[in-house]
Amino acid sequence: MLEKTFDPKTAEPRLYEAWEQSGLFSPRDDASAAPFSIVIPPPNVTGSLHIGHALNNTLQDVLTRFHRMKGDAALWLPGMDHAGIATQMVVERQLAAEGNVGRRDMGREAFVERVWAWKAESGGTITRQLRRLGASCDWSRERFTLDEGLSAAVRKVFVTLYKQGLIYRDKRLVNWDPQFQTAISDLEVEQREVDGNYWHFAYPLEDGSGEIVVATTRPETMLGDTAVAVHPDDERYKALVGKNVRLPVTGRLVPIVADEYADPEKGSGAVKITPAHDFNDFQVGKRHGLEAINILTPDAKLNDSVPEALRGMDRFAARKAIVAQAEEEGWLREIEKTRHMVPHGDRSGVVIEPYLTDQWYVDAHTLSLPAIKAVEEGATVFEPRHWEKTYFEWLRNIEPWCISRQLWWGHRIPAWFDADGNIYVEETEQAARAAAGGKEISQDEDVLDTWFSSGLWPFSTLGWPEETADLKRFYPTSVLVTGFDIIFFWVARMMMLGLHFMGEVPFRKVFINALVRDASGAKMSKSKGNVMDPLELVDEFGADALRFTLTAMSGQGRDIKLQKQRIEGYRNFGTKLWNAARFCQMNECVRDPSFDPAGAKQTVNRWIRGEALETSLEVTAALEACAFDDAANALYRFVWNVFCDWYLELAKPILSGDDEAAKAETRHTAAWTLDVALKLLHPVMPFITEELWDKTAEFGPKPDGLLIAAAWPALPDSYADPAAEAEIEWLTGLIGEVRAVRSEMNVPPSARPLLTLSGANDDSRARLSRHRDLIVSLGRLGDVQEAQAAPQGAVPFVAGEATAALAIAQFVDLAGERARLDKEIAGHDAEIDRNTRKLDNPDFLARAKEAVVEETREKLQEAQGAKAKLQAALARLASLE
RNA sequence: GGACGCGUAGCUCAGCGGGAGAGCACGCCCUUCACACGGGCGGGGUCGUAGGUUCAAUCCCUACCGCGUCCACCA
Numbered sequence: 001m002l003e004k005t006f007d008p009k010t011a012e013p014r015l016y017e018a019w020e021q022s023g024l025f026s027p028r029d030d031a032s033a034a035p036f037s038i039v040i041p042p043p044n045v046t047g048s049l050h051i052g053h054a055l056n057n058t059l060q061d062v063l064t065r066f067h068r069m070k071g072d073a074a075l076w077l078p079g080m081d082h083a084g085i086a087t088q089m090v091v092e093r094q095l096a097a098e099g100n101v102g103r104r105d106m107g108r109e110a111f112v113e114r115v116w117a118w119k120a121e122s123g124g125t126i127t128r129q130l131r132r133l134g135a136s137c138d139w140s141r142e143r144f145t146l147d148e149g150l151s152a153a154v155r156k157v158f159v160t161l162y163k164q165g166l167i168y169r170d171k172r173l174v175n176w177d178p179q180f181q182t183a184i185s186d187l188e189v190e191q192r193e194v195d196g197n198y199w200h201f202a203y204p205l206e207d208g209s210g211e212i213v214v215a216t217t218r219p220e221t222m223l224g225d226t227a228v229a230v231h232p233d234d235e236r237y238k239a240l241v242g243k244n245v246r247l248p249v250t251g252r253l254v255p256i257v258a259d260e261y262a263d264p265e266k267g268s269g270a271v272k273i274t275p276a277h278d279f280n281d282f283q284v285g286k287r288h289g290l291e292a293i294n295i296l297t298p299d300a301k302l303n304d305s306v307p308e309a310l311r312g313m314d315r316f317a318a319r320k321a322i323v324a325q326a327e328e329e330g331w332l333r334e335i336e337k338t339r340h341m342v343p344h345g346d347r348s349g350v351v352i353e354p355y356l357t358d359q360w361y362v363d364a365h366t367l368s369l370p371a372i373k374a375v376e377e378g379a380t381v382f383e384p385r386h387w388e389k390t391y392f393e394w395l396r397n398i399e400p401w402c403i404s405r406q407l408w409w410g411h412r413i414p415a416w417f418d419a420d421g422n423i424y425v426e427e428t429e430q431a432a433r434a435a436a437g438g439k440e441i442s443q444d445e446d447v448l449d450t451w452f453s454s455g456l457w458p459f460s461t462l463g464w465p466e467e468t469a470d471l472k473r474f475y476p477t478s479v480l481v482t483g484f485d486i487i488f489f490w491v492a493r494m495m496m497l498g499l500h501f502m503g504e505v506p507f508r509k510v511f512i513n514a515l516v517r518d519a520s521g522a523k524m525s526k527s528k529g530n531v532m533d534p535l536e537l538v539d540e541f542g543a544d545a546l547r548f549t550l551t552a553m554s555g556q557g558r559d560i561k562l563q564k565q566r567i568e569g570y571r572n573f574g575t576k577l578w579n580a581a582r583f584c585q586m587n588e589c590v591r592d593p594s595f596d597p598a599g600a601k602q603t604v605n606r607w608i609r610g611e612a613l614e615t616s617l618e619v620t621a622a623l624e625a626c627a628f629d630d631a632a633n634a635l636y637r638f639v640w641n642v643f644c645d646w647y648l649e650l651a652k653p654i655l656s657g658d659d660e661a662a663k664a665e666t667r668h669t670a671a672w673t674l675d676v677a678l679k680l681l682h683p684v685m686p687f688i689t690e691e692l693w694d695k696t697a698e699f700g701p702k703p704d705g706l707l708i709a710a711a712w713p714a715l716p717d718s719y720a721d722p723a724a725e726a727e728i729e730w731l732t733g734l735i736g737e738v739r740a741v742r743s744e745m746n747v748p749p750s751a752r753p754l755l756t757l758s759g760a761n762d763d764s765r766a767r768l769s770r771h772r773d774l775i776v777s778l779g780r781l782g783d784v785q786e787a788q789a790a791p792q793g794a795v796p797f798v799a800g801e802a803t804a805a806l807a808i809a810q811f812v813d814l815a816g817e818r819a820r821l822d823k824e825i826a827g828h829d830a831e832i833d834r835n836t837r838k839l840d841n842p843d844f845l846a847r848a849k850e851a852v853v854e855e856t857r858e859k860l861q862e863a864q865g866a867k868a869k870l871q872a873a874l875a876r877l878a879s880l881e
Numbered sequence: 882g883g884a885c886g887c888g889u890a891g892c893u894c895a896g897c898g899g900g901a902g903a904g905c906a907c908g909c910c911c912u913u914c915a916c917a918c919g920g921g922c923g924g925g926g927u928c929g930u931a932g933g934u935u936c937a938a939u940c941c942c943u944a945c946c947g948c949g950u951c952c953a954c955c956a
Contacts, residue, residue, distance in 0.1 A: 002915090004915090004916075005916085005918075191952090191953085191954080191955095196955075198955095198956070214956065215956045216955085216956065217956080218955065229956095263956075266956055267956045280956095338955095341953090341954060341955070342955055343955075351955095386886075387885090389884075389885065390884080390885065390951070393883090393884060393951090394952075397952085484950090484951085485951090488952095515950090552904090553893085555895070559887095559949085560893095561892095561893060561894090563892085563893070563905080565893095565906085566893080566904075566905075568905095568918075569904065569905065569918085570904095571918065572919090573918090574918085575916070575918045575919090576915090576916065576918080578915090578916080579916035579918095579919085580915065581915085583915035585915085586914095629894095633895080633903075633904095636903095636904090644916085648915080739922065740921090740922060740923085742910095742921085742922085743909080743910070743922035743923075744923080746909090748910090749910080749913080777913095780913085831900080834900090835900095838899085838936085838937080841936060843935095843936035843937090844899095844936045844937070847936045848899075849899090855899080856899080
């Protein structure tokens, strides 16, 4: 006998173990099977499972399990990202906490060794956590962005792009993170709104004839000013162009130049130019041949190009010092409060400085063209579609991608320099040496942006540059499931690099999943303390409940506001399913492999067979379309509202009756339907379904193998049975009405009133006699009879073409009954009115589709018929008074 | 400043051209032999506002109001 509830705590690890042992996570080896592949968005090796991962990976697992059951060669390829900055940060912090020497004192080699040691020990927590979620990844194919194969792929890609002129070295301003002391890409810069000031400074003209006022939010940059710009058409300043101003503090002379960048509308119309520390000023400087004076050290302190008193001062201290000096010396004209956006490093959180350095760049513009075209032409389709606009928007305005990082943890750039500054870019040091012709060379100290290696993920993980069988079979991958926050970082880069190196898109479809937020819609973050730990939720409700919740709420695109209540509700759903199985067990509803539902004779069995067909079609279509919520809702409805609420209830009289043939058929049908439900539910709720699949063997024939590998239901269309459907609809409608009347009239549960049916046609008479027992038991009636007219004092209601009446005179008060009838009639009146108006409108008759007109007529008739019956009842009621 | 998305029952959301729906919450009833993590019944909505298109608009178009997100913007 099954327990009353499913116990996820003990069952889940056991079931996962069984799956993993079975080898079924690997794609089947059948050459005729259609390939289906997904590469996981590789979580950071430092990471642990958060709710966003839970959603993202649940959806991937749903798809993988679905396709596996459909018989496809389904591959879900897992792996992790080395996460350059994030990981280096974790280990550096750990070193600090342990009171160890910092990485610089340790030296590069020792530090990198230390990171690897950390990875071996505590990295990859997340892959264990994915198992708890039920992820059916092929762990035998697990990859890491820094493993040997992927590193070879990275080197090959770098060298190839360099030789094609698509990677180059350039000296220009980069976004410099003073904490990590590395360049970062535009995408890693986060604009944050902060309070600040515009300080208006007066720069005196060299010739003493006056001053020119400029404003800045960063006073310290004036130490690097090399010009003041005014608009060429600005009458106020025309005469000053070509003159010099003497910068306060440094006393340096800089020219006043005419440049259209200066906006006469802003501030005084004159703007200070600091080419080495501002992206716009850098361009102005180039146009006018201005010197770019770098005033900062890599950790954002003032360097030796500033007056001695200021050297070594932190940038923010320097800002104060400059302002203080301006105030004291009288060239501070105004302080204007403002709120403005300031760039911060997304990892470090410190203010980013534009900084002049040599870095490596990818010609992203050239690579973007095929990537744009592929999506325009539909070779890759986004789902929901509107994300394509976001993708295009970014790619069409793409800037060169800075890929070098001044870090130690990552792929070392395969470039070597000789003493003369010549560059040798090769896949190996030997090759570089050979190219250098024996000259002394040393490798570039920098590593590559983490996203450079993740950009190769869809093909590097499949074995590229080797021409492996996997690569051939599984590239392009079928679908990528990811969050919109990394469309630029990752999706676009994979598109560019995949197309360039494979000549084919990396994935046919990109499914953008929602962002999980807390119940009030706020982004979950540790600092807000509103994070929901998926593992705690799994502990509390089981993995299936969490998975079902995330699947059901993953309506395309939108934010998911996760409430615990919801998860609890779907845990209850699992219990409902469990108890349905328990009921089947108690009633000896055993699986019979030779049973063919096509031969079912009982109406309920023919009906549930059709419902199973319909649900299987709905779920299949929904999963094909990544409409996960539709799939979940269809399953929920089928299991609870159809199978449990009606089918099992309707089956009870048969199962406890004497008609042995009907009983046997119903037992088999119930078991068959439960099996269909288990299969359809398995992708979303793998644990409980697998457990039931196995447990049902305790009271019936053992199923053939594990449910994870069972064939996806492909039921014949002939299972649909409109006649049975109509009959059950009639039956459940009638029972529903009886219950409603009882409830409204406060008929006590113990009362067993008589139900009569008058004015019934042959169909209804036949149905009545076939389902008499059901109507009696589910309606808690004394009996059901046909009658000429409703008995005295019985409460009537409409049952199709007939009038039904419940003999509960003793519970009825006339006023209440009159009110009930009035209300019903009013409802029909509204219907009659609406449809009459339509049909009286010649334009409607002329222009609406014939089917719509016909439907309107039918509705009108139906409402009129129902109204007539109720009016008759009302008249009878009046005659009693 | 540019772009995208969203405003439907108390809450969270589905529906997106011809009958306003689900789950939860709420109210009443039920220790009915699978399940109280349950069963039955019910109340609750001018589908953001104003125009337009249409025989017909929650659904399409326009404007506006409100909310959210991304990109750009450190004179």
